[in-house]
Amino acid sequence: MSADTNESVRSTAQRWAMVDTWLHQQQPHFSEANAATSEASQSDGAWAAAITSLERTDETLALLELLRDHQSHASANQQLANQFAHHMAQEYETQTTRLAQSLQTTGVSLANVPPPLKDQLEALGRIAVLLDLKDVALSSFQIALCTWCNQYWTQKRTLVELRAQQRRIKQRQQDAQRQLQKVQRVLNQATTVHPMEEQKAREWRHNTRLLGQKTKEYASRVTDLGTIVQAIDPITKHVDYDSLKRSDDRIIELSQQLNQHQDKVNSYMALPPDITLAKLKLEEANGYLTKLKAEREALLAKMVDQMQ
Numbered sequence: 227m228s229a230d231t232n233e234s235v236r237s238t239a240q241r242w243a244m245v246d247t248w249l250h251q252q253q254p255h256f257s258e259a260n261a262a263t264s265e266a267s268q269s270d271g272a273w274a275a276a277i278t279s280l281e282r283t284d285e286t287l288a289l290l291e292l293l294r295d296h297q298s299h300a301s302a303n304q305q306l307a308n309q310f311a312h313h314m315a316q317e318y319e320t321q322t323t324r325l326a327q328s329l330q331t332t333g334v335s336l337a338n339v340p341p342p343l344k345d346q347l348e349a350l351g352r353i354a355v356l357l358d359l360k361d362v363a364l365s366s367f368q369i370a371l372c373t374w375c376n377q378y379w380t381q382k383r384t385l386v387e388l389r390a391q392q393r394r395i396k397q398r399q400q401d402a403q404r405q406l407q408k409v410q411r412v413l414n415q416a417t418t419v420h421p422m423e424e425q426k427a428r429e430w431r432h433n434t435r436l437l438g439q440k441t442k443e444y445a446s447r448v449t450d451l452g453t454i455v456q457a458i459d460p461i462t463k464h465v466d467y468d469s470l471k472r473s474d475d476r477i478i479e480l481s482q483q484l485n486q487h488q489d490k491v492n493s494y495m496a497l498p499p500d501i502t503l504a505k506l507k508l509e510e511a512n513g514y515l516t517k518l519k520a521e522r523e524a525l526l527a528k529m530v531d532q533m534q
Contacts, residue, residue, distance in 0.1 A: 242282060245290045314355075321351045328362065430508055437511055438488065444518065445484040449477075473529055480521065487514060 280286060354362050357370035 238284075238287070241287060241291065245287065245294065248294050249290070317355050318351075321355055324362070433508060434511070437508075437515065441484060441488055441515065444515075444522065445481060445488070447522075449481065473525065476525060480518065480525075484518065487511070487518075 350362065354367075357367070357374065359366045359370055
């Protein structure tokens with residue numbers, strides 16, 4: 227067995243020893259409980275047999291320790307209650323003696339006091355005890371009552387403030403609950419709309435790729451057209467050099483613009499799936515492509531006119 231196991235066994239044995247000691251201390255109570263029965267003489271043996279027959283498990287040990295602690299607390303509380311009752315009895319006796327002396331000073335015998343007046347004096351004595359007065363002078367009662375009233379109104383104001391604070395806390399709790407419900411609705415809506423937005427984003431990315439392919443196709447056509455123009459004999463087709471030079475410069479410029487447009491398309495492909503931004507960029511790219519188509523058609527028409 228390990229050191230921890232040995233220590234646990236020793237601790238359990240010590241706890242059982244303390245519980246056994248406490249159980250044997252309860253023998254007088256068990257004997258008193260059986261005093262009215264015919265088996266009172268056998269109480270000692272019955273109690274010892276009951277202790278011996280206990281099932282010594284951890285659960286039994288825990289329950290017995292709990293019962294012992296409860297009995298200890300109950301005994302302590304009973305002792306405090308007895309002390310308080312004894313103290314109050316002494317206080318009442320002191321007040322009775324004080325009142326009797328006061329009556330004797332005034333020449334009134336307590337035995338000759340009418341019952342109503344006697345009841346009033348006893349009530350006054352109880353009030354004096356509650357107010358913790360050292361004497362029964364009128365000024366002592368007045369001062370004690372003023373102090374009690376001040377404490378009462380102070381506690382009442384405190385209670386009003388606590389209730390107001392409770393209402394504010396409840397209002398804040400309701401506001402927080404409404405905010406939580408609003409956030410939950412927004413989250414639910416976002417969860418519902420998200421798949422639709424993802425589908426739109428995928429469609430726009432597909433359209434952007436198609437636009438990039440079309441841009442490359444038109445750029446290739448412009449390059450082929452420039453090659454054809456350069457291969458045509460200017461003399462046989464009656465085309466002057468300046469016109470061809472301007473056309474060639476224009477083709478180069480359009481090719482550069484197409485390359486820039488291709489770079490923009492590539493940058494659009496890397497953008498996050500923001501629906502509004504992607505839509506605006508797509509419309510801008512479509513407009514620019516339409517413009518390039520118009521310029522290409524105009525250039526081709528002009529070149530054809532010059533070649534004729």
